[in-house]
Structures are given as structure tokens and as C-alpha cells.
Amino acid sequence: MKIGIIGAGFVGRAIGKLAVQAGHQVMLSNSRGPQTMFSLRYAVGAEVGTVDEAVAFGDVVVVAIPLSAYRAVPVEPLAGKIVIDTNNYYHERDGRFPELDARATTTSELLAGHLPRSKIVKAFNAITMKDLESEGKPAGVPDRRALPLAGDDADTKAVAVKLYDEFGFDAVDVGPLSEGWRFERGTPAYCVPFTKADLQKVLASTMRDGPLSA
Numbered sequence: 001m002k003i004g005i006i007g008a009g010f011v012g013r014a015i016g017k018l019a020v021q022a023g024h025q026v027m028l029s030n031s032r033g034p035q036t037m038f039s040l041r042y043a044v045g046a047e048v049g050t051v052d053e054a055v056a057f058g059d060v061v062v063v064a065i066p067l068s069a070y071r072a073v074p075v076e077p078l079a080g081k082i083v084i085d086t087n088n089y090y091h092e093r094d095g096r097f098p099e100l101d102a103r104a105t106t107t108s109e110l111l112a113g114h115l116p117r118s119k120i121v122k123a124f125n126a127i128t129m130k131d132l133e134s135e136g137k138p139a140g141v142p143d144r145r146a147l148p149l150a151g152d153d154a155d156t157k158a159v160a161v162k163l164y165d166e167f168g169f170d171a172v173d174v175g176p177l178s179e180g181w182r183f184e185r186g187t188p189a190y191c192v193p194f195t196k197a198d199l200q201k202v203l204a205s206t207m208r209d210g211p212l213s214a
């Protein structure tokens, strides 16, 4: 696959590196331009470009920027494309989003509202990039860690499942994008390692109005 990545921080670099190792072609981008990512070409093994170039490059585009910047993601060039949303809400960083504080929507539904003609899957948000780069295991190993995803389109979700598997993780599909709250920040599944069977149980028993941990 050709994967364009908007954001070249912890998430962009980790997903980019693992995708290159899995045989994909990757282009990283950030807000400041490719001249600021000179060494990343060698560290990650990816191409670097502007946001517009990364969006045009990717059959699949990963959004890996702070949530506060989600409205800067280009809309028309992403029409019809698969978009993997890795974002989380940290009010300390992103400022307050009253609709998220009220748990009336999710970060990925905000992005989907901004990108109405794109196919969004919420994935890779509920694991630290340190763990993503170090905890992958071959399929079939009994204690293989599982990661959650949510989305409205089966083919789009299959792309996230494939990447999870290539990076060494099982997948648990929680259903439509509107169910993505089950693994947002502060929920029991957020950045906690579980096998597939255990993650399924934890996600099923998560309450939307339950207490949030940090």
C-alpha cells in the first residue's frame, strides 16, 4: 500500500517505520515542510513531503496530529480515501472541546464531520507508540496483544486490521465509528495491554458515563 501520513511526531514516525518494515511505501508530512524532516527519511525509511503531497501519495492516509489541528486536514483531496484516525483528546494540550467533555461525540466523529466524503477508521489511538514498536508478536502466539478499532465501512476497517496484524497485533472491531468512545482516553481499554478475548470483554463492559482515569 501507499500510505501518506499527516504528522511526523511520535505516531507518524512509529507507524511509518513499522509500515516500511512491512513492505509499504510511506510519505511523512508535518506543518513545517519537508526540509524539517531531512533525517526522518533515513530514520524511518519513508519519503517526506508537504501535507498535500502526502495526501496525494497515499491510498491510505493516517492522521497523526494533535486533535486541536484536525480542521487543518485537507478535505477535498481526501474525498473517497481511507483515513486512519489516531487522535486522542488531551484538553491540557488541545484546549477544551465541550462536546467531548460532555461525551456527546468522539474525536473520530469530529474528524468524520470535517471529512464527510472520506472513509474513516479509528485505530492506533489506544496504544503508546513505545508499545506499538516493541510489543508486536507473530499471529497465533497465545498472549498476543489486541488493539481496538471502529468505523462505518468494512473495507476501510479491513485495512486497519491488516496493519495491526502486520505490526504484530490482533484486532477487536467494536463496530461503527460512534462506538469509538469505548477506547478513548481514560477508558479501561486505553493503552492497557489485553489479549483479544480479554479486550473484547473489557470493551463490552465499558460504560459511557463511567469514571475516566488519566
Ligand SMILES: NC(=O)c1ccc[n+]([C@@H]2O[C@H](COP(=O)([O-])OP(=O)(O)OC[C@H]3O[C@@H](n4cnc5c(N)ncnc54)[C@H](OP(=O)(O)O)[C@@H]3O)[C@@H](O)[C@H]2O)c1
Pocket: 006, 007, 008, 009, 010, 011, 012, 029, 030, 031, 032, 033, 051, 064, 065, 066, 067, 069, 072, 073, 086, 087, 088, 089, 090, 124, 125, 126, 127, 128, 129, 130
Ligand atoms: N504519542 C503516542 O504514543 C500516541 C499514541 C496514540 C495516539 N496518539 C495521538 O496521536 C496524535 C499525534 O500524537 P503525537 O504523539 O505523534 O504528537 P507529536 O509528537 O506532538 O507530533 C505531532 C505532529 O503533528 C504535526 N502537526 C501539527 N499540526 C499540524 C498541521 N496542521 N498539519 C500537519 N502536521 C501538523 C507536527 O508537525 P510540526 O511540528 O511541523 O507542527 C508533528 O509532526 C495525538 O492526537 C495523540 O494524542 C499519540
